[in-house]
Amino acid sequence: MINMHSLLFHIFFLLSLLSNATAAPSYRPAGCPSRCGNVEIPYPFGIGPYCSLNSHFEIICLNSSNPPKPYFFFHQFEVVNISETQIYVKNATQQLAMACYGMTQHPHDTNINLDFSDSPYTFSDSNQITVVGCDDLALVQSNNSYTNGSVAIVSYCTPSNSEYSGRIGSCADTYGCCRAVVSKGDRLIVQLMDAHSIWWQRKIFDCSLAFVGIDGLDFTFPLINLNDPKTFQNSKEFMDKPLVLDWRIIDRNCTTLNSSHSLCGKNSFCIDLDDSFRGSRCMCNKGYKGNPYLHSGCQDINECNNNPCSPNQTCINAPGSYNCSCPDGYYAVGRKSGTSCLLVPRVSHSHSKLTIVLCLGIGMGLLLLSTCFWLYKFMKKRKIKRRKEKFFKRNGGLLLRQQISTDECILEKTRLFTIKELEIATDLFNESRILGRGGQGTVYKGMLSDGKIVAIKKSKKVDENQAGQFTNEVVMLSQIIHRNVVKLLGCCLEAEVPLLVYEFIPNGTLFDLIHDESHEFPFSWNMRLKVAVEVAESLAYLHSATSIPIYHRDIKSTNILLDEKYVAKISDFGISRSITVDQTHLTTMVKGTFGYLDPEYFQSSQFTEKSDVYSFAIVLVELLTGQRPISLDRTEEERSLATRFLLCMERKQPEAILDIQVLEQDKIEELNAVAKLAQRCLNLNGKKRPTMKEVAMELESIRMGQILSSASDTIPQGVHLCKSKSIMTSDDDYTWTNTDDNIISSSSTSPLKIHTY
Incomplete structure (x- = not known):
């Protein structure tokens, strides 16, 4: 049943949106108090219904306590402090979850449900979830309009010591305590549960608790107190820990407002919030100080x-x-x-005429010299401008401008860099900045003026026929928003060759990680399966979740990049194409890379979504076998990895071709399941192959079975899990094309995170 307070709040929020549509900077009514007890209440917050901007910012001051205490959000939270961007609140009953297993006379509230959706408040990323207890698990779910994140954290006590009554727990060394940062969002759900059944051991202490609040609190406690719920229920360390909320004045960005709709007062301006949540705030102009939400709140500073x-x-x-x-x-x-x-020196009358003549002569000379210099600079700038216009046209600028005229979101998501910016970023494209060379160009590492590290792809040669591929890659990447797809930051059209700017991806390509024997990173089966799931999900997104389906057409391990957390990113959309929903295929000139090319597409020139499935299957076989898709040192019949793999599968001998490294990890059932999936994806009849959505779901199912198996089987008795290390990590791209001779034509819901302690 929906909470009545929450329902009323949502109704008031909708009404306030209507009033905010034409809201303007306010005059705070006379007689409105600015403090409640020891807490300052700045506008747009206010005490009482007529002293705040709207009902979202109304504060209730209770004079029954000494000193008086302010409350908001329908009297649910006590306000501790209000800053220009955040509000600190607390409500121990809503921030605390507690469970006493086997103690029916004590409270057993195992859930925390904090919901600030449809309000101007979101959880700050400076909050954290803390679990106190032995063998206790907290499942945390945080969400916002753009991302979904889940975290599972476990507080664990080693069973090696049979005597616990004198032991001390601490969040400083993570003994009997576990904590994790809460993702920014507008809703937080925490479920506290007994985890001793996961470890197959007896529950050591009866009680445990979880609480949410600002991070930075370290404390110690006797473990024996976990059998006494009143001790923790009344603890100041938990009851007084505030929750931090970010607040915004309106749920629209500054660009959507005009001067008549602005909520900012005189001598102030509107600023947008970060990319996670739409909304805006006000700030005083430079040289002014005060409250930007009041009509004349920003006053001049007398420097x-x-x-x-x-x-x-x-x-x-x-x-x-x-x-x-x-x-x-x-x-x-x-x-x-x-x-x-x-001091101006005094000049005698006898020398005044000579001084005037000299000054006039020098002035005329300087004027003539400056005029010549100005003409020279003018002609030089004009020449450079014409040269840039020529390059702009040759690099597909007119085609891109045509695309922008039909889809303005391309311009909003793509920054147009100048060649001067990119020359400074790469030290004039110094060879020491080269990250890699490909068949279509070179990738440089650069640093922008704001300190952001980027990868800049520079075409190898000038070819007006490739301008369409360059423009196509810009258009494709501007339409894709996915954490496993390369993120295009912008492009440069005024250089001699086209340039694309991506975010910097530090760990190279999947091809290097699989086939480079000198690579020091241990590429385990768990890691390979994780990469396969991420690539499959991104391709399923391109095929099924975008408004217009997109076929990549060049899936290969060299076009899959790995970031600092080894999260996979698909890159190189130069030959990708979008199709209408009612289309089933594209009839095009055959383009792609030998070893990954769908035989059915090669014969018919008809590219379907199942052609991407075939190419992905080759990458999947690379992960399984550690072998290259084409081996030139073998006989002609055995050069194709796909042929060798299918032959072994038909003989029911997959272990004959699987990588020794993955075989040694004793994951035979998972390997067989993935191998059979790859066999289905390599079917010469495209209609019999599964879709990428089906492939992603099957791989995720295999991987989830792996995670559940790890949670129940891999923690040995007597091991103290106190070092915070994620079993699995996730989160959010430049590319270059490999210089392989086998290239025909090419162009340049967060998963669960489990922390153990």
Whole structure:
């Protein structure tokens, strides 16, 4: 049943949206108090229904306590502090979950459900979830409009010591305690449960608890107190820990508002929040200070109070700034407004005419010289401008402009860089910055002016016929929003060759990780299966979840990049194509890479979604076998990895071709299941292959079985799991094309995280 307070809050929120549509900066009504007890209440917050911007910011001040205490959100939370961007609140009953197993006379509330959806508040990422107990599991789910994240954390006590009554638990060394950061979101659900059955051991202590609040609290406690629920229920460390919420003034970005709809007062401006949540806030202009939400809340700062000028100068305050002037008989030298004053020398009457003539001559010479210099610079800029326009046209700029005119979201998501910006970022494309070379170009590592590390793909040669592929890659990547797809930051059209700018991906390609024997990173089967799931999910997204289905057409291990957490990213969309929903295939000139090319597409020139399935299957076989898709050192009949793999599967001898490294990890059932899936995907009849959505679901099912098996079988008795290390990590791209001779034509819901302690 929906909570009545939550229902009323949602109704008030919808009403306030209507009022905010034409809202303007306010005058705070006279007589509205600005404090409640020891807490300052700044506008747009206010005490009482007529003193705040709207019902979301209304504060109730209870005078029954001493000192008085402020509350908000329908009297559910006590307000501890309000800053320009955050509000600190607490409510121990809603932030705390407690379970006493076998103690029916004590509370057994095992859930925390904090819901701030449809409100201007979101959980700050400075909050954390803490679990206190032995053999206790907390499942945490946080969500927002763009991401979904789940975390499972376990507080664990080693069973090696038979005596617990004198032991001390601590969140500093994670003994009997576990904590994890809560993702930013508008809703948080925590379920506390007994986890001793997972470890197949007796429950050591009866009680446990979980609580949410600001991070940074370290404490110790006697483990024996876990048998006494009142001790923890009344603990100040848990009851007084505040929850941090980010707040915004409106749920729209500044670009969607005009001057008549602005909520910001005079001498202030609107700023957008981060990419996670749509919304905006107000800030005072530079040189002003105060409350930007009040009509005249931002007041000019008198910089002259601290005299920023030189000792011999006079400071004159100006709106939002100041000026430094010199007294009569002196002139300013230095930068704007002058940094010092020098005395003007007196000139005798006999030399005044000569001085005037010299000054006029020098002035005329300087004027002539500056005019020539200006003409030279003008002609040079004009020449550079024409050259850039020529490159813009040759690099597909007109085609991209046509695409933008029909789809404005391309321009919103793609930044147009200047060649000067990218030359500075790469030290004039210095060879020491090269990350890799491919058949279609070179990739450089660069640093933008804001300090962001990027990868810049530069085409190897100038070919106007490739302008369409370059424009196609920009258009494709601007339409795709997925954590396992390369993220395009922008492009440069005014250079001699086209340039694409991606976020920097530090760990190279999947091809290098599989086939480079000198690679020091241990590529385990669990890691290979994780990469396979991520690539399959991203292809399923391209085929099924986008508004217009997209076929990649060049899936291979060199086009799969790995970030710092070894999360897979699909790249190189130069020959990708989108199709209408009612289309089943594309009839095109055959393009792709030998070893990955669908035989059915090669024969018919008709590319279907099952052609991407075939290419993905080759990558899957690479992960299983550790072998290259084409082996030139073998006989012609055995060169194809797909042929060798299918032959072994028909003979029911998959172990004859599987990689020794994965065979040694004793995962035979998983290996056989993935091998049979790859065999189905390599069927020469495309209609008999599964879709990428079916492939992704089957791989995820295999992997989830692996995670559940690890949770129940892999923790040995006597092991102290106190070092925080994720069993599995996840989260969010530049690419280059490999210089293989076998290239025909090419162009350039978060999973569960389990922390053990």
